[in-house]
Amino acid sequence: MINAQQAFAQLARQPDDEIDLAAGALAVSGLFQPDLAADEPLVALERLATEAGNSVPAQADLFDQVRAFNHFLFEEHGFAGNQDDFYDPRNSFLDQVLDRRLGIPITLSVLYIEIAARLGLPAYGVGFPGHFLVRIGRGDTALMLDVYAGGVALPESELDLRLADLYGQGTLSIQSHPALLRPATKREILVRMLRNLIGIYRDRGERVNRLAALTASLTLAPDLPDELCERGLLYRDLDYAPAALGDLRRFVEVSDDAEQIAAVTQIIDELGGQPMRLH
Structure with a gap:
């Protein structure tokens, strides 16, 4: 099942x-x-x-x-x-x-x-x-x-x-x-539903549910810049550097926000120098 x-x-x-x-x-x-x-x-x-x-x-x-x-x-x-x-x-x-x-x-x-x-x-x-x-x-x-x-x-x-x-x-x-x-696609509707939940769980400090909502959004649309960045930073806060690096590096590839890319690049450099931790 x-x-x-x-x-x-x-x-x-x-x-x-x-x-x-x-x-x-x-x-x-x-x-x-x-x-x-x-x-x-x-x-x-x-x-x-x-x-x-x-x-x-x-x-x-x-x-x-x-x-x-x-x-x-x-x-x-x-x-x-x-x-x-x-x-x-x-x-x-x-x-x-x-x-x-x-x-x-x-x-x-x-x-x-x-x-x-x-x-x-x-x-x-x-x-x-x-x-x-x-x-x-x-x-x-x-x-x-x-x-x-x-x-x-x-x-x-x-x-x-x-x-x-x-x-x-x-x-x-x-x-x-x-x-x-214009009519929204079904995928866009589901992503928007999940974005509401991401914001709700962020405000409530419910990191597990927030992570689940972010992951579901990226399952529907893998290259959403905001979700990649937010999930990467959440993984960093959860002390899971490999997953954080994967999301943040992908964010840099797909985002067009130069200021945010610069900030994230600095975080990537910092994470890249940390020893890998197994979870």
Whole structure:
């Protein structure tokens, strides 16, 4: 029987279009909840989709379908953003979101996308800066939804305001950077979920879980500069010089941040002069 790490590695080897997003999100959950039985939340997800199919009119226009779906998910079933404890790790675990009906933008978006797909609605995750969104529909009729806020549709003017809050007035706009609304790949969605967990476990000082989240991210995308650097420094702090050197040397090869490369190069030189310790 394979363990959670092996199952996750198998998933990571799949081409993006063959990754089952719900199964991938549950594989993330399984890394931090060893006793998780992934088939149970999948059954719960299918049950929700079946119920939603009885509530969302198949022949209605997109706006009416979205309105009915939002009512089903957020009003009838009570799914909501966890505004009281946003950084609770359980908000990042799809099984816990299904059970507690609380989540953060990305996990609620995964839930929304997966149920929408089972209803035949074209929905995609969008890695919008600062706040994960859902794009539903195609072409000029597509809607941008903030699922964390109950599936509210966001006009372009609101998206521009959010960009201004993050980057300053006039710095970015949807019109000048339409790629900001491109559908995220499944791999990118899973990495973003893991990045949330990396930050949570870093702030909590939980080094074992932080290391697991970093390793999972690098299993999905081996050359992520930030993750390579952070894991390398964490390995150094754990007194595991060989692994630290491997990550930090790879970071220097793939990063384009000259200042950070210089700092990391100095750490590499220091680690390279230390005797190897066996663990």
